[in-house]
Amino acid sequence: MLFLVVYAQVEWGVPPVFLDKERPMIRRRLYSTLLYLLLPALLLRLLWRSLRAPAYRERWRERLGFYNQPSGPATIWVHAVSVGEVQAAQPMIRHLLLRDPAARILVTTTTPTGARRLGELFGDRVAHLYCPFDLTPVVRRFLARVSPRLAIVMETEIWPNLLAECERRGIPVLLVNARLSQRSASGYKRAQPLAGESMRRLTLIAAQTQADAERFIGLGVPAERVAVTGSIKFDLQLPASLTDQAEVMRRCWGSNRPVWVAASTHEGEEDLLLQAHARLRERLPAALLVLVPRHPDRFDRVAALAQRRGFRLARRSAGQACCDQASLYLGDTMGELVSFIAAADAAFVGGSLVPTGGHNLLEAAAVGVPVIVGPHVFNFLEVTRVLIEHQAAVQVRSVDELTDRLHLWLTDAAERARIGENGRQAVAANRGALKRLLGLIDPYLDGLSAAAPTT
Template sequence: MTRRPTTLPLRLYRLGMQLATPFAKALLRPRIRRGKEDPTRLPERFGLASRARPSGQLVWVHGASVGEMIAVLPLIDRLRARDFEVLLTTGTVTSAKLAADRLPPGVIHQFVPLDAPRFLTRFLGHWRPDLVVLVESEIWPNLLLEVSERRTPLFMVNARMSARSFARWQRTARSVKSLLRRVDLCLAQGRDDAERLARLGAPRVSVTGNLKFDAPPPPVADRTLEALKAALAGREVFLACSTHAGEEDAVIAAHAALKTRIPDLITLIAPRHPERGMEVLRLATGTGHPAVLRSGGYLPDRGTDIYVADTIGELGLFYRLARLAFLGGSLIRHGGQNPIEPIKLGCAILHGPHVMNFAEIYSRLDQSYGAEAVTDADSLAKAAYALITDEARRLRTVKAGQATVAALGGALERTMAALDPYLVQIRLEKHTLKDRESTR
């Protein structure tokens, strides 16, 4: 069986990426201007490593952004405990900054190369991974083709395939089948994900659950936490996190309604994209609510109504300060945000109707009364008021949410059980090769 592109769309895609390669730097300039690329590490996007390859057996783990990176951290810990070197790649500036704080010692982070044959050949030639692990839904044609060409074992873990993505991939059914058949093992989050991936052509699919349920809560610096606690002392804190354009207006309107009944209220808004902090500040001040930016080094004082938390890697801090949190990306048709971390840290959860990216967990939470759904600014204000003023109700919501999350755990153990035979085989093959070389 040929391991090169087998369908016309794949051949055309590969050719297009080859033709675009000389213009890669120019094509990335708009992203650099928008802060979407790190200009000091741009060579990594072209497959040029900024670090030496460690001498041991290397597992390359790739996840798109922050969510995938956090989900796979416990898996990286397990790989390191088995004496495998780990290279983690991501594609966003935000995830790279978080990696600097959260990755275990010895784990190397690089930006993933652009999906062009020349860059991937250069990347793979330097790192020579013994195993490749793709997290969630990272199906890049040339990446899969180049890894397959080298006959390197290739796994998908925490794999997911939404109904929307499934419908899109079905339009090129033969091409996606040609790609997915190169995956040695596909470990899916849920039954629906597994069924869709199998129908698209993944040959060995099993359900192991969602690794995000087993990820530890994000750490926080004690000194930073105490400073913000002191600034917020005596005030009721309402958190709106991972918000998107179109949602902050509803949050600010809800804050205004709540403020008439809870005078000491302060609302923390943490936009999903921190670079939108100034935009959120203008929305707040434009409606008469005094606001400050955390990125400016400010702490809230008694006159602050809205505290715009436009920083990276501090959600764990804000979850520890609030008794309830509205999870953004859900009042608009974005698909919702992951509720697991705030639930583990004791927040009661509010969310909008558009949570298709996390449909299973929100469905289970709503059924167990471990979260509450809202639809607009008015229902958000009413639900938040009920939880703030009725501590028994809030605690029931938190406990139900935590019980639901705990019941959905165990994916890490199941994932490692599936990977272990391959890890043992890789180690045996390396030892056999060393033995042969020593007897020559």
């Protein structure tokens, strides 16, 4: 949202005086004004998304700070944008629940898929609301209703008004598992000093890498408020039944055929992956692609695309058998991605052939499946670097390179096993971030017995 200020200055010719470091209230008022102007578009976007994913129409008033269900005060508020952040926050939330069973934990998400995954993981052990828009009256309604005594935000979510209101109410805000790419840091610098002013309101930043930490400090965050913990995504917890689930899945696909999974794919990427699969099948006619789009509202469109390209399709959601003649299996369900990956011979992680920034490679590495990514991995630079250095992943830049790498791995079991074992070792060697992070959080939890902040 901070980029609204940049757009206003660059695109609309807003005088630079509004970004003057001597005028903090004017800066935030400008930001709020722009957000108010965009509010109809934000609501229309929810409506548009609800045409394909009806859950976006449900509980939409929560985003404006209005609530239908009674909800008492929360001891700890955790914000996790979507599925990936919820998954990464899972061990931390379990620690919070174990440490103080009486604590009431609220988790907010932005997407319904994140809410659904939260329910699958925790049921009614944690409360859920949709995160409010960053408008001062909305934020005040939210905080008055929830009254959190500690806020923990996953990765990088910076809201000027919410941070200002938390500061006013004396609510510590911890930004954990934080990452800040060079690209994002450059954008925030264009929004200085509003960006720096907002980030300085954070009580603590637990950064994934030293480079992330230095970028936060470069934006004006005091160095004593920034710590490097590593990525808690290396501390992922796999389901105890995963091996059994993968064996059942593999029998469904065919135990003796080569299988690769394309995980968390995006618009414009599936067409490239289908090209690679068509070329691969010219060399390995029995090869099966398990295609798992990132967003559920695109499942039907991807199915139609595959059929137009001439692939015989089986869909997981329909319980369709994956016969020998099927060349593509559509993973159009939620919560099964890690099972698909564990059952495959090789994995491609999406959002990387198109400039989305990539997704998490670690689930594949942790289960010993060799990983391929495209050129666009700026959201997971450090994880990608670690896995490539350990020879557990390969980066490709074209459909031809992807096809060649898949052919090599799917025809050479020894090489496939070597790369997979490297992945397991890389994940094991980088565990420990969760312990370091919890060491930073626990002193704040110790202080929760103090009086709740006033409203």
